[in-house]
Structure formats: C-alpha cells, structure tokens
Amino acid sequence: QVQLVESGGGVVQPGRSLRLSCAASGFTFINYGIHWVRQAPGKGLEWVAVLWSDGRNNYYADSVKGRFTVSRDNSRNTHYLQMNSLRAEDTALYYCARADGHLEKDHFDYWGQGTLVSVSS
Amino acid sequence: QSALTQPASGSGSPGQSITISCTGTSSDVGTYGLVSWYQQHPGKAPKLIIYEGSKRPSGVSNRFSASKSGNTASLTISGLQTEDEADYYCCSYAGGSTWVFGGGTKLTVL
Numbered sequence: 001q002v003q004l005v006e007s008g009g010g011v012v013q014p015g016r017s018l019r020l021s022c023a024a025s026g027f028t029f030i031n032y033g034i035h036w037v038r039q040a041p042g043k044g045l046e047w048v049a050v051l052w053s054d055g056r057n058n059y060y061a062d063s064v065k066g067r068f069t070v071s072r073d074n075s076r077n078t079h080y081l082q083m084n085s086l087r088a089e090d091t092a093l094y095y096c097a098r099a100d101g102h103l104e105k106d107h108f109d110y111w112g113q114g115t116l117v118s119v120s121s
Numbered sequence: 122q123s124a125l126t127q128p129a130s131g132s133g134s135p136g137q138s139i140t141i142s143c144t145g146t147s148s149d150v151g152t153y154g155l156v157s158w159y160q161q162h163p164g165k166a167p168k169l170i171i172y173e174g175s176k177r178p179s180g181v182s183n184r185f186s187a188s189k190s191g192n193t194a195s196l197t198i199s200g201l202q203t204e205d206e207a208d209y210y211c212c213s214y215a216g217g218s219t220w221v222f223g224g225g226t227k228l229t230v231l
Contacts, residue, residue, distance in 0.1 A: 035220070037167075044124070044225040045159070045167065045210050050218060059218035062122055095166060104214040107157035107172040114166060 002026040002110045004034075004096050009115030012086055020115055022079040022096030030055070033099035034079040035108055036070065038092035038117075046092075050099060051079060064090075086119045093117075125150065125211055125223035132229040138199040141226045143211030145192050149221055153214040156194040158187055161208045161225075171196065198228075206230040 008020040022034060036048040049060045051070040058070045069082040079096060093116050097108035126144040133139040143156060150156060158171035169178055171187045174194070184199045194213070198205055211223040 037222075044208075045161075045212075045222040046124075047212070047220040047222060050220075052218075057218070061219060097167075101173070103218065104153040104155050105173055106214065106220070107169060107212070108159070108167070109169050109172070109178065111166040111168070 002098065004098065004110055004112035006094060006096055006112040006115035009094065009117045011118045011120060013121050014087060014119055016086055017082070017084045018086060018117060020081040020083065020094055020096075020117070022081070022112060024077045024079065024098075027098070029077040030074055033106075034070075034072070035097045035099055036068075036081050037095045037097055037108065037111075038090075039095070039114070040089075040092040043092075048094070049081065052099070083117070086117075088119050091117060091119045122215060122219060122221055125213060125221055127209075127211060127223035127226045129224070130227045130229065132231055133198075133201045134231050135201050135203060137201050138197060139201060139228065141196045141198075141209055141211075141228070143194040143196070143213075143223045145194075145213055145221070147192060149213040149215040150189065150194055151192040153216070154189050154194070155214065156187065156189060157212045158185075158196045159210045159212065160205075161210065163207075167210065201230050203230050 033052040035050045072079045093114040098110040100109040155173045159167035161167040215221045
C-alpha cells in the first residue's frame with residue numbers, strides 16, 4: 001500500500017535551517033511528483049512546493065520562494081524539503097502528498113501523517 | 122496566491138444534505154476549474170474525496186458530489202452521517218505550477 005512518512009521536524013530558532021524528509025513506499029517512486037503542504041496550528045492548509053516526477057522541475061509558493069528547496073534521492077525513495085532562513089510564520093505541521101495527475105488535473109491522493117516544525121527563539 | 126473563500130462553518134442534521142461553497146477568481150477556479158476536495162478529521166491527515174472537479178476516488182461514498190459554476194465550486198454531502206463531521210478544504214490549480222487551498226469549512230453534524 002502507498003505510504004508516505006515525514007520526518008525531520010523540530011524546534012528551530014528564527015533564521016536557522018531544517019531539512020524535512022518524506023520516505024515513500026508502495027508505488028513506483030520515480031513515476032510521481034510530491035507536493036509539500038503545511039498547516040499552521042489551528043489554521044487551514046497551505047500549498048508550499050512541488051517537485052515533479054522528472055526530479056528537476058520544482059515550484060514554490062511565494063511565501064517560501066528563495067528560502068525553501070525541494071529535492072529527492074531516488075536510491076532512498078525519499079523526497080526532501082530544505083528550509084532556510086526560517087521565520088516564526090513557518091511554524092506548521094508539514095505534510096508531503098503524492099501528486100496524481102498533472103497541472104490543472106493534479107490532486108493529492110495520498111498524504112503522510114505530517115511532521116511538526118516550530119520556529120521560536 | 123490568495124486563498125479560495127469557503128464559509129468558516131456549516132452544520133446539518135443526520136440525513137440532511139449540505140453544500141459547501143468554494144469561491145476563487147478567474148485566475149484559478151474560473152479558468153482551471155478542476156477543483157479537488159479534502160476531508161480532514163481532527164488530528165488526522167487530509168483525505169482526498171473529490172478530484173478533477175467531480176470524480177470520486179475508489180472507496181469514497183457516493184454521498185459526496187461536487188460541481189462548479191463560474192468562479193465557484195461546490196461540494197454537496199447528502200444523507201449526512203455523524204462521521205462526516207470534519208473540516209473540508211477545496212483546492213485549485215492557480216497557474217504557473219502553483220496551487221491554492223480554500224480556508225476550510227468546519228462541518229458540524231448536529
């Protein structure tokens with residue numbers, strides 16, 4: 001069965017960096033892109049970034065552009081979200097979700113359980 | 122990348138139907154329209170319930186249906202059940218390989 005498991009969250013000071021991981025199993029890893037979606041405490045969902053199945057094309061929300069970078073390691077079936085220059089407003093539960101479809105037809109068919117990032121001094 | 126507009130809350134009694142709206146702009150819902158909908162129970166990850174505007178994934182009840190008119194998409198839940206009590210989010214492609222979610226609707230089944 002499809003499984004996505006996030007890890008790497010924690011408490012970090014403003015301005016510091018953190019790398020989240022999303023370990024995938026149960027499907028052909030290289031055939032799917034992965035989105036990152038976050039949810040601030042008590043708030044709604046916010047789309048953060050996507051890395052397409054080609055492993056090269058990546059796109060970001062304006063709120064994280066220039067600070068966050070997505071990548072993947074095919075040998076480990078793992079996607080990464082590198083978060084630099086973290087701000088208090090980046091505090092959230094970060095989900096990875098599988099991309100099923102493309103562009104306007106894309107949707108997030110499987111989700112991980114999330115990993116919590118808290119940015120605080 | 123402004124969030125799509127959803128009512129903050131909604132409610133209904135078991136057996137009733139309820140419709141949740143999701144209003145965007147001509148830059149997202151109005152142009153691309155293939156909105157997806159997600160159900161999130163407290164402390165759980167979101168679950169896909171509608172994709173490509175009106176399609177249901179395998180295993181999702183046919184009590185869930187969706188449609189779109191202009192810049193507004195709608196999710197209808199018929200025959201409300203207590204387990205439908207959850208938060209519901211719409212999501213639309215917004216161009217440039219970016220996506221935007223609605224603010225979420227908290228559904229209470231009375």
